[in-house]
Amino acid sequence: MHEEHSDDRAIDHSGQEETKEEGDREQSCSLVSGDGTPSGLISLRRCLHQALTSQSSVLSASTLSKISPSGQLRRIGAGSCGTVFKIPETHKCIKIAPVHQDPVNERLLAVRAHKEFSYVRELMEDLFKIMLPRVPMPHELASPAEALWESFPQTRFPESYKLPRRPSALVSTRIFPLSKTVREALVRLFFPPDIHAKTLADETSKNCLIRLYLGANAPENATRHRDSLENFPLYHDMATEILLLVDEYAKSMAVALAVLHWAARCSGEDSEWVLGRAPVEDEAALPVNCKRPGACLWLRDFDKAKSLDFDDHDDEFCLLRMLAGVTNNDPYLPNPKSSSRELWELFRQTYKDASERVMANYKHTLPSRFFGQGVDMPEAFLQKWGKWAGDDEELEIVFE
Template identity: 30%
Template sequence: MEVFSNIHQDTFERIGQGFCGTVWATTRGGSTCIKREDGGPGRSLNNEYQVQTLINAWMADGTLAGGPSVPSCHHLLEKDDPAWHTSRILDRFPEGYEPCNAMISEKIQPIAEQGRRELIYRYCPPEIQQQILDDRKNQHCLVRPYLGRRRRHAQSNSRCRFFSLRNYSLHMDQVEELSLPFFEYARFMARALALLNWELRIDGNDVEFVLAAPRPGQHLGWESTHIGRHAMWMLDFDCCRPVMESDEGVEQIVRAFWRNDPYCPRPGEMGVDEHLWEAFAEEYRQVGLEVARSRGAADVEEGQKLERLVNRVLERIPETKGVYVKGY
């Protein structure tokens, strides 16, 4: 099968794990990864494949219209697909693994070694820094920028005994300490969600934003003294659902916003955090209204309706602070 031609004839190692399942890549690196549906119940790689394929078809140059990059989705490998055996896919997993639904997609390349070392030296307990540096698992470093959460004061002044660079959560106070461009990050997130919600009519439920290496050959992203060249990526669409352009759809979008991890700025804070929310909201409004105006060129009433819904989302998010709790 041609889709497997870029997967080296090498064993797979686990580079990530989430509720939906585990993520694997070859020990030699490469540009392809495999996400297995071997996690908790209620998650669907088929749904993720369909949503990600839709986004890929709409994107230009692998980015979401001036926002984050989104990995290319290559193939959905079902549990009973003969390729598990004929292409020797299963043979490259550790002993005991069985075929399951799996998605073959572009691998997001990790933060460069410079950035990994900076995170370790700043935030890892000194007594385990060398251990973390030597652990191959920590080479697979994707950084989750939590612009909507700061570390608790006690937590920020004491280093946790456990430390891992896999899906490292970088809180807003750390983003500031590293002099990273958080206003630009916020606008990228806002643009991505507005396009998902109104152009593609997807609620954006449980999507992730990560900082990682730019796609090879693309001159996108930011240059940081501390973490090196990096770009923003958006991934994990298995919980996304279609959204209706209605008041019920507005509530679905708002619920998804609050139940997700705190990537996006939150309203009702103070100082720079409130200004960050305002920048996020303004970008979301601008992109949403651009979609509405485009729709209105063909149907004025439809465009006006969409404008109202875009504005209503930005009214409801502050109104529902503390109402929607993650997981409920």
Template identity: 30%
Template structure:
């Protein structure tokens, strides 16, 4: 029942590749046929780089969802969504018979997962980003079908103007302007009047939940801004609407939107001890620059780090209030280690 939208039972139209990462390619029913009122699906294939496992991602995804269901109270104000995970298929799955004909001819069965589609930003937001941040032919960018799946990556730990920290060594300039996984840096967030403080608090709440409730290290987890779910949002988490927090972002620049987290294939288990603190600090620095960072070269960056740190400690305290003293000290130790290890775990320019 979970793969109908991706199968020939639903349509003979070719599925559209809407993403490509180290783990594999991502496919979905093309626009404008997607019904935004329903929970659309994506197919993620394990056809990327060696050493990446969709089964591992599926298992970590479900560990996080199970922790969310078991949590009586996740401290958060603004909404954080986690995609629903429906199905894992290996190369022998009978579901491939009704899916492969909607993929290019050379594609064969492999490990794959089916999950909820994160609905992209609408055309008016794509136009805004193109006009503000691209000096070329904006119409060509907007009308390019590959840019329809526009998700925004909020980089609170980086500006366009220079290096934010010794751990952040990748090139700044976009050689090709693409709206897929669009990197929106802190200075751009400020320019658009978007709520950087609230984004920082949401990331802090999420990281506290992942570390202390789900007990995962959050290695290479991705944050994106996208459309809100169209169904009425319950304040409590549910299996059909996994997430926490109830308030939506309502910025006038890009309209109502929500924070989503995804990509769990690199996540590892986190132990509740000093070794876990060291592991979590390394993962913090090795991730893309979503989080505010200590030692920023800008006053806004420094202030945002303090917002993030205070919120993380507060959320962690609420989550760990029933734990023993040694465990309750771990969030503070983690924040200290992040400061102490600034520049120790630089991510390479190629990621």
């Protein structure tokens, strides 16, 4: 998602090297004027916008594709889905699943999503003039008994982390963190001045990915109690403030949701929509008019997502599962309950149009009742989502 910058948005920038470890090189904005004055805040907003949307050679190429047999693993994320570690000298990461959780289903859905997103990428990007989000490529699956664990003994992990007794894990493409320029601008725009230095110095801030919450505005003092940029929440009003192309990202999300539903047959429940950088080995997946953007939208984590088995379950069951996928989650997607009418209408219509095109391409794999005079499943899903928005009480949908 890119735009030509007019003269009044021009920003002075010069090349600077990020970290030797990543080999990053980026276009960097001058942050000296971000001093809290109106003109300083405008400069910071423009700087952040430039860093997120401009073309930049952000990552060095690597000829290493196999898992490195040595080297210390570094923690780059953690949550209910597990703990994630960077595998040195590769473009991969390993996610250690929580105790008693088997990532087989996650890998199955991730493989399916990655495959179908790759298959329809060129068509959907050409039709809708958007960049379809990336899905990290799932690689090896490590169950407790597999030899893959020989490459990951306890000694490779930080001393503070103890491997579960019978660990399971998933190795996949790593989403690279956002640049130092982005991190500095985020801190100076959205964090209290008294914790700027502490936040930037925090090691976890180097893992900065943006969770893009287009379905809600920021609560009061959203960053007041944060001291790290890891999994930074960027709400709709914050995204608008930094001139992010919100409508374009909303369209991208809508198209991706259609692909997820009708091509990958996945509910996407508890999956995350994040902004991060892509390794250059993934450059072949970029459209021809976009070379290595400063930030890409990613769709990741399918550990709690459900398969949409249209052939084995009735329509109502599948619609409820789809509804759970967009409501039992953080406010990533524009929605009929909390978004403006204009943004919701853009998202809704784009989802409908994209669903029509995806379903036409997958007609041979979808039930015949979805076509002709049959049930209009995309419209039925949107109506159910609208009914959810009108309910006074929160609707919790739970599947065994």
